[in-house]
Amino acid sequence: MSIEYIISILKPMLEGAQATVLLFLIAIVLSIPLGFILTLAIRSSIKPLSWFAHVYIYVMRGTPLLLQLLFICFGLPMLPVIGEYLVLDRFVAASLGFILNYTAYFAEIFRGGLLAIDKGQYEASQVLGLNKWQTTTRVILPQMFRIALPSVANESVTLVKDTALLYAVAVPELLHFAQTAVNRDFTIVPFFVAGVIYLIMTLFLTIFFKWLERRFKFE
Template structure:
């Protein structure tokens, strides 16, 4: 494969980069706050709410992401009564599936972050007259974020790599275009280009999160 073919292949793979970037940004923006809400609900004093949320986290974390995507894309339309209203495109199914999946993982990460906050912080906030909401937002969350950020970084990098599973619901992404290029040229160089693209994306992501960790350290 000469330089011209490599450039052509790279241009084709960049179409997949656009899809991956959109999915990554939307899923991260949606799943992080949803994960935090799930963390709070998993500690709720109302037992049925706590049981349902913990069961959800257990099931999602205990089953493959690809299987969850299959269920959303292929299975939901077959549900009785409401199935016809749950027919989603491949990309919409991916957005829903990835968001629900990563929210469960972020919920566990944030739970660990909350457990790392000393109980004395809550007592001090109560003495100072802070409400529960003020305590969470102004005292607990900043400390929790500092503890949870390295794990959030790891999950975010995993999310970039997991976007390769979008092919399961007929969404063309980076690896899809790489496989098409390999089939067309009978040359595996497209996989090398895909490798470099993923590495660059995750390197940029790592640098951004490292910068955030340094900012929060102060």
């Protein structure tokens, strides 16, 4: 293994890592707020809405993410009548699959955070004269966020690693270029390089969430 060889494979692999990072950012930015909305739907007094939210979470968490990606990328276009209108760009389809899947997981994380808040917090807020909106935004949500933050951090790290599933739906990303180099050069070095890149990405993400935990712990 020479430095020159590593440098030669590093450029295309870093280009693939751009797709990895982009997918991560799209999924995390959209699935977290959607997950919170889904949590509110679960707690809604409107029974059909609550039922739908529960079923959605059960389906998305109960089936493999890879199966969901394959269905969105290759299954939707095969649907009768409407299939021709559901042909999506592979990256767009994969992003949709990740968003839908991680929305369900984040919804469960936020629901757990809300359940962990003592009911006395609601009663104390009423005694202080806070209305429902003030209680939610000033008392409940900050506590929920602190409780849920470690789980959100763990799920975010998992999301980075799950982006490797793009390889299965023919979207060029980090693992795709690593596998191409392995097949071409008959060496496993590209796999080690890909592993290092994943470790660096998860390291930065872990440091960021540790900083968030320290900040919100003392506020």
